[in-house]
Amino acid sequence: MLANQNTQDLDIKPFPIVIVGHVDHGKSTLVGRLLHETGSLPQGKVEEIKAISDARGATFEWSFVLDAFQIERDQGITVDTTRIWFKSKSRDYVFIDAPGHKEFLKNMVTGAASADAAVLVVDVIEGVSEQTRRHAYLLQLLGIERVAVVMNKMDGVNWNEERFNEVADEVRIYLDELGLVIQQIVPISARDGDNLIALSGKGPWYSGLPLVDVLDQLPRPSLPDDQALRLPIQDIYRQGDKRYIVGRIESGRLRIGDQLHFYPGDVSARVVSFEGWNETTPQITATSGQSVAITIDEELFIERGHIAVSNTETQPIRTHALKLRLFWLAERSLKAGETLKLRIGLAQHDVCVESIDRIIDVETLGDNTGDHVARNGIAEITVRSRSRLVVDLYSDNPTTGRGVLIEDYRIVGGVVVVEDAIISGRNLTPVTHSVSQGERAAANGHDGGVLWLTGLSGSGKSTLAIQLERQLFDLGWQVFTLDGDNLRTGLGNDLGFDLDSRTENIRRASEVAKLMSEAGVVVIATFITPMKSDREMARSIIGHNFHEVFVDAGLETCEKRDPKGLYAKARAGEIPEFTGISSPYQPPENADLVLDTAVNSVSKSLEELRFFARQVLPVGTRKLQRAS
């Protein structure tokens, strides 16, 4: 390595280090002093700090360098996190000063989450305290792996080696148990500047390096370039007839020509181009951390919150329930049964807190049980979502395995994904079938799949379904019509017609349709499914075998036909919330097939439908074969 390497010219990101620890253990003082010792403070800053200290009748306070707010200076505590740039002989740093007071844990998390390593400050006189432990626990939860520990205020114990060893052992045991790697434990006096830049000789028994040299040894975490591709979709832009999909690559790599698979839609397309402005050379690849705009070779329904992955790499978890590790930051306690918003990546879901599974005691690292998580508490919870969650385990892929809980206008907690609760939570172990779907398809001569017929009552869904069922059966197909009314007499006989019940009815129908299609059957499902969100749910449950068919006749025609006399009753006010009359029908925007049954005859529509079925369902059209 060159002796005088100028990192500025190498254009390397400054190394972000967070300074954490219990309130009053000397974090801000340490940073202020370090900056002074290395000549990093602007001209006149020392004089300014002296004047500010004098005005408050205080002795010289290094912490005033960082504690910029009047309230911080007046009360002598750090309220909010701050950053300051620092240069050692070998590299550039950003120091993130985090408040130690438990009142401001949310601000500590705000600062610490963007660090690559931490300095844990421990007051050797007081020893390890509650916030020392809580901060260490949070570091590990936030994904930080390495910690340099400074044992501060050594002047206060006359540089006593025994006291140092006593507290150091306590720190070591705790951090080991959390799995945090200790780079070094350095005895210092921040106020006097001992052992920061050079060893001052005050504790001759200390044979390690001064703090700055310890920091210089902290390794940079590796980039997630080699992990599976994860590209959460941030937005869709349109310019003229071009459609750009934009987002930031959270992990992995992306090249022109790559086949992408999009969740939760379960659709695939190929990358055609990267788009930019004022680019000198056309871009052909991108890696983690880059914000990209791409075009693809298919017109697919994709929106913000969806995620693109590679067909050939590890697939994310798709589930409706997750076990999460949580740090709770709101004033009030969290209880089971509450509904909150969960944002993971760019997808937002309404989730219900199904259970609070354990509460972690940061003092002992043991488990407590309880029915609520108090402010600043750490716990494991199970959440359930009606929409499909597409995530990774935090241990597999941190950026897509972590998120926040939101209530009203505020982030109230951070979460990391521990496991898929559908599989693990109820001790379920799905069996692997001995007959594969491919074998079933080969035997039947067609794939299993679901033709989901949506449309107003009277649009012709059942008429078409019953006739198609006959025709396909006569061709030797395994086929079955799953009808809304039929299902409600059995599986759904406990459900009413309010919005929630309707959604639950669709959920059950989707699960049944999915099972049957997995068994190799072609399911013709006839459900009004007026809400876009319910059709999305059906699509997400059934997956790539879902084919949406919009049977479109227009309200006027349907009302004229009125085969069951329902419109007349609805107009007379006898049926509340009747779709098309007193409750809305949201027409599909991207149906796989649209049948205009107002204009076309039944036989024409039937022919179109049969043609479509024979196009999408024969052997070999499966879009995605999951390796099992």
Added chain:
Amino acid sequence: MNNLDALEAESIYILREAVNKLKRPAMLWSIGKDSNVMVWLAKKAFLGRLPFPAMHLDTGKEFPETYAFRDQYAKQWGLNLIADDCPGIDQIDPSLPPNSRFAARKTAGLKQAIERYGFDGIIAGIRRDEQATRAKERVFSPRGENGKWDFKDQPPEFWDQYNVDFAPETHLRIHPLLHWTESDIWRYIRRENIPVVPLYYARDGKRYRSLGEEGITFPIESSASNIDEILEELASTRISERSGRSMDHDSEDAFERLRAEGYM
């Protein structure tokens, strides 16, 4: 990715979040070096065209070079420019120290624009390394009624999960350059060849390091007449960037007071 690429990618991500989440954002374009970088990043984020107006809070007291630059590049960059006059000094709280009072015209101009155009988000090019209270900012910073900054109780913000939801009658400040340093800005200007007002380059032994209004902004002693020399100067100087901005130095808490009331 090198540092400038990483900074650029992060800023683009923030700008795209702002545009997705806000109904009516506007970008503050002070015509200074940082806000030119911000416009440039927005052109990259949105493939050449800014999907929001660029707003210059005009006190009528900018340098002539600043006005010339504004008029030239508003056209060249295809900006939807809003440049309304800020309310006069007579409408500003007379208890403020003189330089702060002058600067507070911009705060008043901003409030006026928010009312006039119904903006729900203001994109501003402040940086953490400029000033100690800015160092404590959030990327998405919710502002209460009248644009006030409740710095004693800022919401948590981590893992790039921003506070994008906000109560009615309030708005958001979005800070896409918060994580950049002064040197980063100059290195990026050099790399991308972004035009800046010539006052930044030394003439007769002086240059402006930070550009504000005439009368409350002063040049520093410098011989740096190009970007390379500016970067060299920054690597060795111990004078702070805003030393020539007299409004910061009226009293210990002058800038904190300005910012709490809604200054950028």
